[in-house]
Each structure stands twice: as structure tokens, then as C-alpha cells.
Amino acid sequence: MYLCCYWPEGIKCVGVAETLEKYGAMEYTTIVSASSRASASQQYLAPYAGCAIGEEFMYSGKHVLIIYDDLSKHAQAYRQLSLLLRRPPGREAYPGDIFYLHSRLLERSAKLNDKIGGGSLTAIPIIETQGGDITSYIPTNVISITDGQIYLESDLFYSGVRPAVNVGLSVSRVGGKAQTKAMRRVSAKLRLDLAQYRELVTFTQFGAEIEKTTQAQLNRGSRMVEILKQEQYLPLPLAKQVMIIYTATAGFLDDIEVYLVREFEAEFYKYMESNYTQIEKEITENKELSKELIGKLDKAILSFKDYFRSLKKI
Numbered sequence: 001m002y003l004c005c006y007w008p009e010g011i012k013c014v015g016v017a018e019t020l021e022k023y024g025a026m027e028y029t030t031i032v033s034a035s036s037r038a039s040a041s042q043q044y045l046a047p048y049a050g051c052a053i054g055e056e057f058m059y060s061g062k063h064v065l066i067i068y069d070d071l072s073k074h075a076q077a078y079r080q081l082s083l084l085l086r087r088p089p090g091r092e093a094y095p096g097d098i099f100y101l102h103s104r105l106l107e108r109s110a111k112l113n114d115k116i117g118g119g120s121l122t123a124i125p126i127i128e129t130q131g132g133d134i135t136s137y138i139p140t141n142v143i144s145i146t147d148g149q150i151y152l153e154s155d156l157f158y159s160g161v162r163p164a165v166n167v168g169l170s171v172s173r174v175g176g177k178a179q180t181k182a183m184r185r186v187s188a189k190l191r192l193d194l195a196q197y198r199e200l201v202t203f204t205q206f207g208a209e210i211e212k213t214t215q216a217q218l219n220r221g222s223r224m225v226e227i228l229k230q231e232q233y234l235p236l237p238l239a240k241q242v243m244i245i246y247t248a249t250a251g252f253l254d255d256i257e258v259y260l261v262r263e264f265e266a267e268f269y270k271y272m273e274s275n276y277t278q279i280e281k282e283i284t285e286n287k288e289l290s291k292e293l294i295g296k297l298d299k300a301i302l303s304f305k306d307y308f309r310s311l312k313k314i
Contacts, residue, residue: 023233040084043077051108051121058112058119066109070126071102075138092137099141106145134169148172162229167194180238180287186246190224193249197221216254223253226261239283240269243297246289252301260312267311268304276300 020026030053034046047068054064068074075098082095090096102125109123125146127139134140134151143149148171156164176184200218204210210218227248230236244265247253256264272280279296283289289297 019233040077040080043074044081047071047074047105051105051123054121055108058110058121059117061117061119063119064121066121066123068105068123068125070128071142072128072138075101094137098138102142103145106142147174160229161225162232165228167191168198182242182283182287182289183238183245185289186242186249189249190245193217193221194224197224220248220251220254222258223256223261224248226258227253227265229262237284238287239280240272242283242289243272243280244268246294246297247301250298250301252305256305256308263312264308267308268301271304271307272300275303 017031020029032046032050034042050066054066057064075094078098078101079094083089087095106123106125109121111120112118125142127142129139130136151166151169152164153166156166196217200214227244253261279300282293
């Protein structure tokens with residue numbers, strides 16, 4: 001079950017509804033919308049109405065995802081109401097109970113035990129930062145309530161890195177416990193390598209001399225960025241994610257030109273489906289990468305690289 005709650009922009013809500021309908025998701029989606037034309041009281045109540053609908057499905061034993069887009073507009077609506085009611089303003093003119101406003105909303109998310117239906121409600125709040133400042137009042141409040149954050153950066157988006165996730169500022173407090181063993185194994189170094197890559201890119205902009213080890217890190221990092229790019233509305237199965245991340249972190253892409261990486265990835269999936277279906281099947285079923293399976297994957301990758309070089313004549 002998927003429950004989606006949007007309220008700040010009416011036009012945006014229509015676009016989202018059309019996209020969901022196009023892909024058949026409106027059959028199990030509810031949208032609660034209070035546009036920017038709506039009164040502050042309606043904008044304040046909209047997320048609670050959406051959460052109440054989600055709870056009804058949760059107590060019916062269904063699994064619900066609710067997306068709040070966005071809680072910064074919700075906080076502004078509540079600030080407007082509070083100032084009209086002459087409540088004492090605090091930091092950034094928000095009332096003192098602004099933290100409680102969002103915590104009582106987000107803490108309604110739960111996983112019920114089997115005795116009371118076994119349903120669940122998962123919340124994904126969205127916050128708009130002002131000038132990219134993640135340390136301002138509302139973002140820090142919501143970050144302290146949630147299990148982590150994914151920080152999307154406009155500079156990355158406009159440079160072609162999409163989804164534009166800033167690896168350094170994105171944090172998970174759940175960590176590897178929410179990952180399968182296979183994903184945890186291949187992604188152990190991924191975040192650190194990408195964070196180091198970002199730092200090195202910034203450092204090399206000053207024109208400093210680059211050592212061989214630094215250049216190797218830059219080469220691998222640039223290829224990791226390429227494999228993490230994803231087209232919109234094209235989710236990737238777990239097994240394919242594991243295989244391509246392993247290919248990059250194990251260094252198999254180091255000698256592939258950056259402009260060929262996306263093509264390499266697309267052809268790699270086709271090749272594995274045609275010639276090594278058992279590998280993908282084992283990862284999907286066991287969700288683990290054994291030493292034996294890694295050996296098979298290594299041979300498959302090397303075999304594909306020979307095929308790809310002959311295909312591209314390189």
C-alpha cells in the first residue's frame with residue numbers, strides 16, 4: 001500500500017497524480033492536497049489528515065508509505081497561525097512547540113505486531129533548505145526525529161548527477177542493519193570512497209600536482225559516480241545493483257573510459273541475463289555474496305569485458 005500526501009503546490013500535485021496514474025499507482029495511492037492558495041489552517045491540517053488515512057490502512061494490516069512534501073511549508077503555515085494567535089515567537093519567529101508539531105506527526109509511524117494486524121506506516125518527510133543550509137531550524141529539528149537523511153544538492157543535479165545525492169551530508173542511523181548481506185558487503189567502502197572523491201575533486205581544482213594514488217582514487221570515484229546515475233522511473237533490482245557496485249568497487253571499471261561506463265553498465269546487464277542467469281538468481285534468492293559466488297562473478301565480469309572491448313573495438 002502506498003499513501004502519498006502532497007499539499008504545498010496545486011499544480012505540482014496534479015503533475016504527480018498524472019505520473020502515478022500513468023504507471024498504474026493511483027489504484028493504491030491517496031493524495032491529500034492543500035495548495036498554496038489554501039488557508040494556513042488547511043495547510044496545517046493536511047498532513048494530519050493524510051496520516052489519519054494512512055493509519056486506517058495500517059490498522060487494516062496493510063503496509064503504508066506516506067510522503068510529506070514538504071514539512072518546511074507546514075512549519076511556515078503553523079508559524080503564521082501562531083503569530084495571528086499572538087503566541088510568543090522563538091527562533092526564526094517559530095513558536096516554541098514547533099519541534100513537538102513535527103515529532104507528534106512523524107512518531108505516528110509504526111510497525112504493528114501480528115496480534116493487532118501486522119500493518120506498518122513508514123514516513124518520508126521532505127524539507128526544503130534555504131540556500132542549501134542544512135543547519136537551519138526546521139531541517140535540524142526534522143533530522144533529529146528521523147532515522148537519517150538523504151541530502152539532494154542542486155549543483156550535482158545541474159552537473160548531470162541524478163539522483164543528486166550528496167554522499168557526505170546524507171546519513172543513515174540504521175546503517176547496514178537495513179541492508180541485505182550482499183548489499184552490505186559490496187557497499188561497505190562505497191560511501192567513504194565517494195566522500196574522498198568529492199574532497200579530492202575540490203582539492204584538484206586549485207591546480208595542485210596529483211600523485212599516482214590520488215589519480216587512481218579520482219579515476220575510480222568518477223566511475224562510481226557514473227554507475228550511481230539512474231534514469232527516472234526505472235528502478236533497478238537488488239541483484240543488478242549488487243553486481244554493478246561490486247564491479248566498480250573491485251576495480252573492474254578502472255580501465256574503462258568514463259564516457260563508456262553507462263553503456264558498459266547497460267550491456268553488462270544484458271550479457272549477464274543471457275549468459276549468467278544463475279548468478280543473478282542466487283543473489284536474488286539468498287541475498288548474500290559467498291566466496292564461491294564472488295569467484296563466479298569475477299569470471300563473468302572478465303568475460304564480459306573481453307566481449308565489450310571487441311564490441312567497441314578498444
